[in-house]
Amino acid sequence: MTSGTRALEVDADGEGSRLDSWLAGELDLSRTRIQGLMEEGKVLLNGEIPRKSEAIREGDRVTVEVPEPRTLGVEPEDLPLEILYEDEHLLVVDKAAGMVVHPSPGHPGGTLVNALLHHVKDLSGIGGIRRPGIVHRLDRDTSGLLVVAKEDATHRALSEALKKREVRRLYLAAAWGHLSESHIRVDAPIGRDPRARQRMAVVEGGRRAVTHLRVRERWPTAELLDVGLATGRTHQIRVHLSHLGHPVVGDETYGAGWGRGMGGRHRGWAQELARRTSRQFLHAARLGFRHPATGEELRFSSPLPSELAAVAEWARSGAGEDSDGAG
Numbered sequence: 001m002t003s004g005t006r007a008l009e010v011d012a013d014g015e016g017s018r019l020d021s022w023l024a025g026e027l028d029l030s031r032t033r034i035q036g037l038m039e040e041g042k043v044l045l046n047g048e049i050p051r052k053s054e055a056i057r058e059g060d061r062v063t064v065e066v067p068e069p070r071t072l073g074v075e076p077e078d079l080p081l082e083i084l085y086e087d088e089h090l091l092v093v094d095k096a097a098g099m100v101v102h103p104s105p106g107h108p109g110g111t112l113v114n115a116l117l118h119h120v121k122d123l124s125g126i127g128g129i130r131r132p133g134i135v136h137r138l139d140r141d142t143s144g145l146l147v148v149a150k151e152d153a154t155h156r157a158l159s160e161a162l163k164k165r166e167v168r169r170l171y172l173a174a175a176w177g178h179l180s181e182s183h184i185r186v187d188a189p190i191g192r193d194p195r196a197r198q199r200m201a202v203v204e205g206g207r208r209a210v211t212h213l214r215v216r217e218r219w220p221t222a223e224l225l226d227v228g229l230a231t232g233r234t235h236q237i238r239v240h241l242s243h244l245g246h247p248v249v250g251d252e253t254y255g256a257g258w259g260r261g262m263g264g265r266h267r268g269w270a271q272e273l274a275r276r277t278s279r280q281f282l283h284a285a286r287l288g289f290r291h292p293a294t295g296e297e298l299r300f301s302s303p304l305p306s307e308l309a310a311v312a313e314w315a316r317s318g319a320g321e322d323s324d325g326a327g
Helices: 019-027 031-039 112-119 152-163 236-243 264-276 306-317
Strands: 004-009 043-045 061-066 082-086 090-095 143-149 168-176 183-187 190-193 196-202 210-218 222-229 282-290 297-301
Touching: 004 019, 019 031, 019 043, 019 061, 031 043, 031 061, 082 297, 090 112, 143 152, 152 282, 168 236, 168 306, 190 236, 196 236, 210 236, 210 306, 222 236, 222 306, 264 306
Parallel strands: 143 282
Antiparallel strands: 004 061, 043 061, 082 090, 090 143, 168 222, 168 282, 183 210, 190 196, 210 222, 282 297
8 A cells, every 4th residue: 555544444354353464454564564553543443543453343444544655864876786686576686795785873875775776766665664675684794695675565475475484595604613414403592692782692582593504515624504594583594503613604703713713633724714714604595486476486596706616615625635724
């Protein structure tokens, strides 16, 4: 629904439903958006302000006022943007490492959103704000594939597909040490680290997080892993690998100093791997989902960026060396 006022009457099919859920379906708005409108007093049930969980009855009259989307205070910027796919509903972008997805107090410009606002002219309101619908995110120093919704219906459909684990995401990560098994499923809740609130950690009472790990290549003091996500928590891959004692190579937040701390006959090789890895070795390499509008199965792949590909090539060539892998 665009902006304006709608008057609706509950029919027999709506009997007993929650008001927020029923309105979301009737108006093609997200439930979160409906709840926001209710908090602002823009939804009336039989002339009165209702509760979000109010049960409705056949014959109830509902009035909804949807204001114009607010303009996000972010300026379009002509930034490099690698678009692998685009139609009137969505885009698939290959994000470079070093680019922040959303503006924030520390990063007011130079973000993926700034670049999208320059490139895409037909964005509708997502959550009541006129901005691109970032369906899922990547950390600043993680490169790779992202899907971006151009309009609300696509955004909601893709978000729902993510919840149902129907969006397939595969990452490539280099992790320190060697996993105990070639295939590992990590099911451990993630929340704010109580000792450092800017970090995440595996904590009791956190949100459930499930990560699948498979060893692709074994190196002297590290491994190249295929990583699949069943959930999408903040820093999930980095936190889970650190929790296992195998942090991502080059991760200064969850794995600082691991190369220097390696001992034994491969100590020199580990130190050289750390020196060669200029940023965290984590790349969103594959993305697959069903197009919400057409039903077409879409699959995309992104090769390792040159700086990570060079590290992997060096690691392979040095995999048989006993100690000093610098070369």
